[in-house]
Amino acid sequence: MNKYKSDFIKTVTERGYLHQCTDIDALDDRAKSGIVSAYIGFDCTAPSLHVGSLLPIMMLRILQQSGHKPIVLMGGGTTMVGDPSGKDESRQLLDEKAINSNMESIKEIFSRFLKFGDGPTDAVMINNADWLTELNYIEFLRDYGKHFSVNRMLSFDSVKLRLEREQTLSFLEFNYMILQAYDFLELNRRTNCVLQMGGSDQWGNIVNGVELTRRVDAKEAFGLTTPLLTTSSGAKMGKTAAGAVWLNADMLSPYDYWQYWRNTEDGDVVRFLKLFTDLSLEEISELEKLSGAEINEAKKKLAFEATRMAHGIDAANGAAETAKQTFEEGKLGDDLPSFDIPRSDLESGIQAFDALCRAGLCSSNGEARRLIKGGGGRVNDKQIKSETETITVSDLNPDGVIKLSSGKKRHALLRAV
């Protein structure tokens, strides 16, 4: 059985969230005896987070569910500097306006995974620009700079990799870890936060924060990281035909989000069920018994649960229903992307490649033509034989729509208006 005493550490270890921890036994004791405040920092480089950030988000959710307090730290200040971890090259710096607008859009996501409020275990959101932009250079160097050894900083992976590859690491980026470490100290002082979590690539940054807090304020602090997630065939998580798997519905529809999870590789299903759903371990071990084509049932469950969490139960049901109708019954689902087309255009007839473009399935006429030549274009599930085949009102089904497909998985509807 599990040797840990606290619900939090038990869950984290049992479900596969743990990669490294600075002192897991001591943290276990802390979590057993009272409320632990923990934070994870999030970047504001894009207007939405994608699946790659889901693991840290789930971590905060587990934390809250096991009776502790999650802190979402928005990197309003650190995004201005740019984290060199895992980056081959310096990243484009964003101005304050872009960062703030990204932050606004990211905020929505968290409200679906965490409960915010003023209670003892309610989540809070804090922006590190609140203190980072106020820093006085000389004062900061004197008070905190003395606690960092450059020798040591050079030994961290994020720095070492750049140096080994002889790629520039600007002094600005070199300071990122100091600022992140300072975040921890500041949060510890402001909110009594004792734990920083993050992806395994953040280990170096996290350890720095833990040490700084110990050194400056002689306070105990912990760090904990989640494993780097790849699919069992080794690919990074979060890419599909349509691009990144965003968590905001306006950047990726709940239907596509559902599809992303539905298409999980066999070998990943159980692992993902543990990491990305609220299902109990008992329920998951039932699903684990499925084999062969039955695994698809587990995938549907995974897709449903994941979508429900990110987009709500209605969206999850809608996506599941649409997928069922589309793939299993050969009918049309309501959640398929649909595009209006003037009825008059149909009356005079439009060419097949043009229709595919209008339906958003192809980005250029050439691409549509190639698709058709390759045999991947369909009108109402019938393969399009020629690029110049025309589509007319006679292709409308009784509901007044035409179903277009690119390959077997991507579908869209054209609606005559």
Add this chain to the structure above:
RNA sequence: GGAGGGAUGCCCGAGUGGCUAAAGGGGGCGGGCUGUAAACCCGCUGGCUCACGCCUACGUAGGUUCGAAUCCUACUCCCUCCA
């Protein structure tokens, strides 16, 4: 500040006057096999027309030439070494 080296399509990376819309790989898309999986095999992978053809593209701006990604000039950015 001085001396060299570099900048190629989504990414990596060949190409040093015409045969280059640009090798090769990755990624992506489609087809086949399947279970809306993986692995594997095949095809496609700048735009417009798709039959020829036209346009855009090899850091930016000019120039030489019948013809340039390839030669020349200036500029921008990057790297290495020296001070």
